[in-house]
Amino acid sequence: MARPRFSLTRLAGMIRKEFIQLQRDRLTFAMLIGIPMMQLILFGYAINADPKYLPAAIVQADDSEFSRSYLQALENTGYFNFIARVERREEVEHMFTAGEVLFVITIPEDFSRSLVRGERPAILLEVDATDPIAIGPAIAAVQTVTPAALNRDMEGVLQDLKAQPGPIDLRIHRRYNPENITQYNTVPGLIGVILTLTLVMVTAIALARERERGTLEYLYSMPLLPVEVMIGKITPFIVGAYIQVTIVLIAARVLFHVPILGSLWLLSLALILFIIVNLAIGFTLSTIVKTQLQASQMATFFFLPSILLSGFVFPFKGMPVWAQFIGEALPLTHFLRIVRGIMLKDAAAADIWPHIWPLMVILLVVSTVALKRYRATLD
Amino acid sequence: MTGEFVIDIRNLTKRFGELVAVDHVALKVRRGEVFGFLGPNGSGKTTTIRMICGLLTPDEGEGTCLGYDVLTQSAEIQRRIGYMTQKFSLYEDLSIQENLLFIARMYQMKDPAALVEDTLDRLALTARRRQLAGNLSGGWKQRLALGACMLHEPDLLLLDEPTAGVDPKARRDFWDQIHLLATSGITVLVSTHYMDEAERCHRLAYLANGRLLATGTGPELIEQSGLATWRLAGSGVEAVSDQLKAMPGVETVTAFGTRLHISGADHAALEKTIASLRGRADLTMEQVQPGLEDVFIHFLSDAKEAA
């Protein structure tokens, strides 16, 4: 019997068929181009491992030439963006918990008096150390500039103060994560990342699967309301999502010793909102795609910016403004702030509200689109 | 229910891009009627049925189904019809019983469990209730699908090729059941490619290229066609078959085993052609009543000439 021989004609026929099919599947083709483009832009422009211009608050009890001069020196490093200037420390605490500022710089009342007396007054630099990567370079910069920051002001009788260790006693206080443990930042964040990945994917696939198998025609011939289909499709995944979250939380506590300082109730509440937002996004995608393959491609297309622009992998505040703008529209961004706030900073409902309402807005917009797009017909 | 027509559609049209899949179709189906929907592949049967039950939005036209507006009251219509899709569309990864229960709940039936029990019994599937629907053989899938679409006791059944791939015995049982349902006042619109099934319908509609070519009872359609049919038998049949096709007055030559059916609308020309064969010892010929199949093929070739 003749052994089957390799045939170039057959191979050419096979290749040709694959090319034709690829051409027909416009979405796959678009993704083939779209995903690398997106990665190029995200990694090339949006992401910054040396984040500058980070939000900081100043508690300036002493408004003197020296203190102004010192703050100017900090600003000149490029790492700080002073978004608040107050006189009493208490006034900025909530900004800290809510994650609106990463630094609080406190200049004490008798700063200039102690300074000229050569008493080395203390300046307190409080740092939100939740994300050690985001703040590392900024802290290093402060440590570098502080000793010589006031050199130009140290003239005449003050000349001697220039000598080491400098006229200022810089004290750095790392809040929330004093030991700079990266897991403190990533593990709570993982909850959001895992939910985003799985939930968007499974719901995006849900309708496409019925379409591919042909069951959609029968389903649509029955007297169901769109909202019944939508809620019915996503409910089982809410349960699944809670199981996922429980696993990650237990792992966070037992394996990585991540503290859970805040209220678990508050966390559950925020979770349900976040889960529903993701499911609604998945459902909307499922009204666009025709096949399961397209669904998973679309889910990837959504996941990529979510993970890169949300502040999970790279510091949010270090991104260019346009990237932050996109980031604000992603549910993961807000959820990260919520989950880190609750777990690491014992944030209360009022602290996380600024991140809750954006989720609600996203949900409203997405569900409106979903219900508008979803039609129980085959055309 | 208003009016005597369960389905009353006018000018129903559906386009897919350039293609006019359904072209100004008008149908009237009476209550309690078994209405046959015939036509070659791609003629628009499925598309028409989908528009009637609100699965596709018509581009043109209007009409009512069970007294409800086809364009605006799909929800009301869907509650009262049973639609059996051409392609098996129950959940293959659910068991037979789970599928039926799901459907019973979708229609908000009073006692889903009992209803499903009855249906399983009627379909003789009680013993296999836990089997996945996907593992059923082709014919059994059809039977299950049929049982499923009648579960909620609809007033109108839309059956899209319900007996494709079903064995003759089951097919006969199925049609007996259809007639039983019709007697009890349920209306049935059924698409089929089988002539014996067409003959069991009260009235028929014949569709080709999206256009309705004829409607009426079987005898009416035969009458309308104006067709004459001759039957040739004998050992010489095979020899003359090819040459007949080219002869005047002959539209179709169809072989049924050792017999030939020769049909044409031009009676005189056809008779002359047949006469020319007379006297051959190996052939016998007689004029017969045209069958529905002859009639449909005639309609189709007429439509092609017109196009």
Ligand SMILES: Nc1ncnc2c1ncn2[C@@H]1O[C@H](COP(=O)(O)OP(=O)(O)OP(=O)(O)O)[C@@H](O)[C@H]1O
């Ligand atoms: N979703 C669609 N998109 C584009 N064309 C379609 C679509 N659905 C049907 N068609 C076309 O419309 C025409 C009518 O199709 P339809 O399925 O109604 O035919 P049918 O009479 O049911 O045929 P069959 O006997 O093979 O089931 C065909 O030419 C088909 O290719």
Ligand SMILES: [Mg+2]
């Ligand atoms: Mg069809």
